[in-house]
Amino acid sequence: AGGSSSKTSVVPGTFQEEAGSRAAPVTSFSLDEDDDIVDMAGGSSTSKAGVVPGSFKEEAGLRFSLDEDDDIVDMDAVHADFAQDCRLPEVPPPPEDFSAEDLQLREVLSEFYLRHRAENLANINYIVVKYRGRNVANLWAQLTIKYGLPATEGVDLLSRTLYQSAPFEYVSDEKAALLTEALAELQQSSTDLRREDRPELFRRVILRGAQDGSDGLLRMLSFRGIPDDRSLRCQVWKVLLGYLPMKRHDEWSAIQGEKRALYASYKDEVLAVGEDNQVTLRAGADSSESQDLLQGIRNDVERTRKDFEYFRRPATKASLLALLFVYARLNPGVRYVQGMNEVAAIILYVMSVDPECAEADAFWCFTEMMVEIKEGFMQALDHTGEGVYGIAEGVTQKLRSFDSELARHLQQSELSLFVFVLRWCTVLFAQDATLPDILRLWDSFIADPCRFEFVIHVCLAVLLGRRDDLLETEKQFTLAEIIQSAPRNADFERLLRRANAICAFERRGEHLPVFPPKRLQVVEDLSEWAAAVAQEVGLEVSRNFQEKIAPVVLERAGQAQAAASEKAKALNAWLEETAPARQEAIDQAQSQISSLWGTVKSKLDCS
Numbered sequence: 001a002g003g004s005s006s007k008t009s010v011v012p013g014t015f016q017e018e019a020g021s022r023a024a025p026v027t028s029f030s031l032d033e034d035d036d037i038v039d040m041a042g043g044s045s046t047s048k049a050g051v052v053p054g055s056f057k058e059e060a061g062l063r064f065s066l067d068e069d070d071d072i073v074d075m076d077a078v079h080a081d082f083a084q085d086c087r088l089p090e091v092p093p094p095p096e097d098f099s100a101e102d103l104q105l106r107e108v109l110s111e112f113y114l115r116h117r118a119e120n121l122a123n124i125n126y127i128v129v130k131y132r133g134r135n136v137a138n139l140w141a142q143l144t145i146k147y148g149l150p151a152t153e154g155v156d157l158l159s160r161t162l163y164q165s166a167p168f169e170y171v172s173d174e175k176a177a178l179l180t181e182a183l184a185e186l187q188q189s190s191t192d193l194r195r196e197d198r199p200e201l202f203r204r205v206i207l208r209g210a211q212d213g214s215d216g217l218l219r220m221l222s223f224r225g226i227p228d229d230r231s232l233r234c235q236v237w238k239v240l241l242g243y244l245p246m247k248r249h250d251e252w253s254a255i256q257g258e259k260r261a262l263y264a265s266y267k268d269e270v271l272a273v274g275e276d277n278q279v280t281l282r283a284g285a286d287s288s289e290s291q292d293l294l295q296g297i298r299n300d301v302e303r304t305r306k307d308f309e310y311f312r313r314p315a316t317k318a319s320l321l322a323l324l325f326v327y328a329r330l331n332p333g334v335r336y337v338q339g340m341n342e343v344a345a346i347i348l349y350v351m352s353v354d355p356e357c358a359e360a361d362a363f364w365c366f367t368e369m370m371v372e373i374k375e376g377f378m379q380a381l382d383h384t385g386e387g388v389y390g391i392a393e394g395v396t397q398k399l400r401s402f403d404s405e406l407a408r409h410l411q412q413s414e415l416s417l418f419v420f421v422l423r424w425c426t427v428l429f430a431q432d433a434t435l436p437d438i439l440r441l442w443d444s445f446i447a448d449p450c451r452f453e454f455v456i457h458v459c460l461a462v463l464l465g466r467r468d469d470l471l472e473t474e475k476q477f478t479l480a481e482i483i484q485s486a487p488r489n490a491d492f493e494r495l496l497r498r499a500n501a502i503c504a505f506e507r508r509g510e511h512l513p514v515f516p517p518k519r520l521q522v523v524e525d526l527s528e529w530a531a532a533v534a535q536e537v538g539l540e541v542s543r544n545f546q547e548k549i550a551p552v553v554l555e556r557a558g559q560a561q562a563a564a565s566e567k568a569k570a571l572n573a574w575l576e577e578t579a580p581a582r583q584e585a586i587d588q589a590q591s592q593i594s595s596l597w598g599t600v601k602s603k604l605d606c607s
Contacts, residue, residue, distance in 0.1 A: 089118060089119055089121045089122040090121075090122065091110065091121045091122070091124060092122065092124070092125055094106055094125060095125060098125075098128070099165075101132070101161075101163045101164070101165060102128050102132055104160070104161055105128050105131075105132065105136060105161040105163075106124055106125070106128050108157060108160050108161050109124055109127060109128065109161075110124060112143070112157065116147050127139070132163065133163050133165070133166040133180075134163065134166040134167065134168055134173075134176055134180075134508075136158065136161055136162065136163055136166075136504075137158060137162075137168060137501075137504040137505055137508040138508055138509070138512065140154050140157050140158045140161070141154065141505060141508065141512075141513075141515040143157075144157075144515075144516075145515075145517060150403075151401070151402045151403065151515070151516040152402060152403050152464060152467065154505070154515075154516075155402065155464065155498060155501045155502060155505070156498075156501075158501040158504060158505065159494070159497040159498045159500065159501035160497070162497065162500055162501055162504055164224055165183075166180065167179045167180060167220050168500070168503065168504040168507065168508070169220075169223055169448065169449060169450075169454070169500075169503055169504075169507060170449055170507065171450070171507045171509075171510060172510065173509060173510065175216070175449075178216075179216055179217060179220050182208075182216070182217050183217060183220070186201075186204065186205065186208060186217070190204060198227045199227045199229045199232050201221070202218070202221060202222075202226065202227065202232055202236065203232070205217050205218050205221055206218060206235070206236075206239070206246075206249075209239075209246045209249075210246060210249035210250075213246060213247040214246065215239055215240065215246040218236065218239065218240070218246070218447075219240060219447045219449060220447075222236055222240060222443050222444075222446070222447035223443070223444050223447040223448065223449075224443075224444075225440055225443050225444070226443045230350070230353045231353050233350055233439070233443070234350050234351055234353045234354070234361075237347075237350055237365060237442075237446060238361070238365060240446045240447055241365050241368040241369055241446060242368045243255075243259070243361070243364050243365050243368055244256070256357070256361070259360065259361075259364050260357055260360040260361070263323075263326070263359075263360040263363050263364065264360065266326050266329075266330065267322055267326050268282075269282070269285065270282055270285040270290070270325070270326070270329060271285075271322055271325060271326070273318055273322065276314070277314040277315050277317070277318040278318070279294070279298075279318050279321050279322055279325075281294060290329075293325065293328060293335075293336060294321075294325055296336065297321055297324050297325055297328070297336055297341070298321055300338055300341040301317050301320050301321045301324070301341055302317070304317075304320065304341050304342060304345050305342075305345055305435075308435060310349060310352070311345060311349075316348070316352075319348060319358065319359040319362070320341065320344060320345055320348055322359065323344060323348070323359055323362055323363040323366065324336055324340060324341060324344055326363065327340075327344075327363065327366065327367060327370070331370075334370065334374050334377060337377040339377065339426050339427045340370075340377065342427040342430040342431055343366065343369065343370075343373075343427055343428065343430060344362065344366045345430070346428075346430055346435075346438060346439070346442065347362045347365050347366050347369070348362040349435070350362075350439070351365065369446075372451055372452055373426075373428070373452060375387050375388070375390075376388045376391060376422075376425060376426040377426065388421075388422050388425065388426055389418070391421060391425045391455075391456065392417060392418045392421040392422065392425075394456050395417060395421045395425075395456055395459045395460060396417055398456060398457075398459075398460045398502075399417075399460060399463060401516050401518075402460060402464070402502070402516060403463075403464060403467065405471070406463065406464075406467055406470060406471060409470065409471055409474075410470070410479065412474075413474050413475075413476060413479055414476065415476050415479050415480065415483075417463075417483075420483050420484065421459055424455070424458075424459050424462070424487070425455050425456070425459065428441070428442060428445055428452075428455060429441055429455075429458070429487055432487040432488060433487050433488060433492075434488070437492050440492075440496070441458065441496075444496075450507075454499070454503060457499045457500075457502040457503045457506065458495070458499045460499070460502055461495050461496075461498040461499035461502060462483075462486045462487050462490060462495065463483070463486070464498060465486060465490050465491075465494070465495055465498065466482050466483070466486045466490075469482050470482055470483070
């Protein structure tokens with residue numbers, strides 16, 4: 001290395017042709033038989049490397065020499081070039097027009113490509129522009145499949161980068177595009193509106209909807225949460241539930257007056273409310289059936305949300321009892337089922353911004369909501385695929401699709417999700433979250449363009465949020481405790497983001513492949529199904545053989561044996577009976593043959 005110098009003289013050899021040679025001779029490379037094993041450790045027998053050098057055998061007219069002008073290679077430059085080649089690609093700065101959502105996607109994508117494909121960092125701005133907005137779900141679906149990641153990781157990545165400004169909850173691309181355009185127009189015309197003044201934005205959206213007769217934009221904003229303005233939430237719920245149709249905006253006051261008077265007449269026909277807020281049946285409506293119904297509702301009302309002061313008030317209990325009883329009388333096909341009290345209580349609380357009319361408004365909003373969710377309360381629809389059993393099966397299928405490992409773990413632990421899904425979906429988590437969180441959840445449930453399908457996505461998000469805890473145990477009781485407490489113990493904002501990500505994957509386009517892909521799930525399902533069916537079929541075949549086939553075979557065998565015995569007896573009897581006649585026929589045949597033979601012989605002798 002030449003002492004302190006960092007430069008090494010690397011002098012290549014050249015083949016030079018001597019004078020008088022007419023053609024370049026062939027040079028051969030061979031290994032000599034006596035080539036030594038070079039001791040790379042300076043003579044130590046334990047650290048020798050088998051390096052077998054070759055020798056160049058000089059042919060006629062050729063020699064190997066070192067040129068004087070061979071270059072000196074700068075090793076510092078070599079190391080610098082090598083270090084430069086190992087550096088990560090430079091990430092270009094983000095464009096100035098990138099929004100906060102664009103920058104968030106860019107940051108998460110940078111982390112992703114650092115782990116999986118660093119060379120894509122140079123194109124990161126282009127990728128953000130291509131997949132921003134509603135298309136971000138397509139991006140993570142493709143990347144999850146391409147890099148063989150579990151679907152749960154795809155959900156986590158999308159939950160961190162989902163564009164709330166894009167209508168991801170709509171399946172129709174055309175509808176989503178129209179809403180995006182309408183929102184952009186509204187924002188451009190509302191330059192005086194501060195970003196944080198969301199209540200005013202909602203009011204302007206309602207006015208715009210009144211002009212075009214559509215609640216689409218209001219539904220989109222409400223899905224992302226209505227501001228904590230009690231009068232605003234009350235009005236928006238009335239619109240989205242259909243109590244106050246957007247197309248009849250000019251008639252809202254008249255509609256409310258008419259509906260409130262109609263409810264009062266229904267109530268006065270069957271109930272009387274005293275000054276002490278005691279609700280009793282009127283004469284003529286006090287049948288034993290009505291008394292039992294009223295008492296059953298009263299018992300449930302007394303237990304409703306006792307943790308909240310509003311629901312402990314006598315007036316609140318009287319209103320809740322009255323509206324539930326009137327609903328049951330007017331809807332005999334549904335009547336009253338335990339759990340309806342929890343749903344009606346949340347609506348009554350939201351409508352209480354106007355105490356004088358809260359009960360009537362809550363009755364009509366509750367009636368409109370029950371049109372959408374009554375299947376979960378109707379026993380007649382159980383086991384039909386449309387009631388609560390169908391909802392529970394939907395949650396189970398979604399879990400198998402997004403996390404087959406967790407679904408298989410719960411199945412092997414023989415823990416059914418039905419009892420938990422029944423509670424969550426029937427009353428829309430009204431018993432399993434704090435009141436502020438319930439109101440926020442219900443904003444999305446009521447605004448869901450697919451009408452309460454988002455409840456299933458929230459159920460799945462709850463389970464995925466406790467995935468690690470569930471996989472750590474196989475004890476049924478422990479698993480049940482974890483699932484039961486999951487909604488209340490969840491980080492609510494993360495839960496919502498995860499549910500939104502699942503929703504975006506499920507509704508990411510009408511013509512796009514399903515995510516997660518079904519092929520792997522089908523293989524797993526078939527394997528489990530085949531094993532279960534094989535066992536079931538084996539047992540069924542054995543049982544059928546013993547119960548049905550074996551007795552039949554034995555019976556047929558007995559019948560065949562009896563028939564054969566009868567036929568054998570008949571044959572013997574026939575042989576005995578026809579023996580003389582058969583002997584006579586044989587004798588006649590022999591006589592005829594002898595006569596014929598004599599005639600033939602005489603003819604031969606004459607010739």
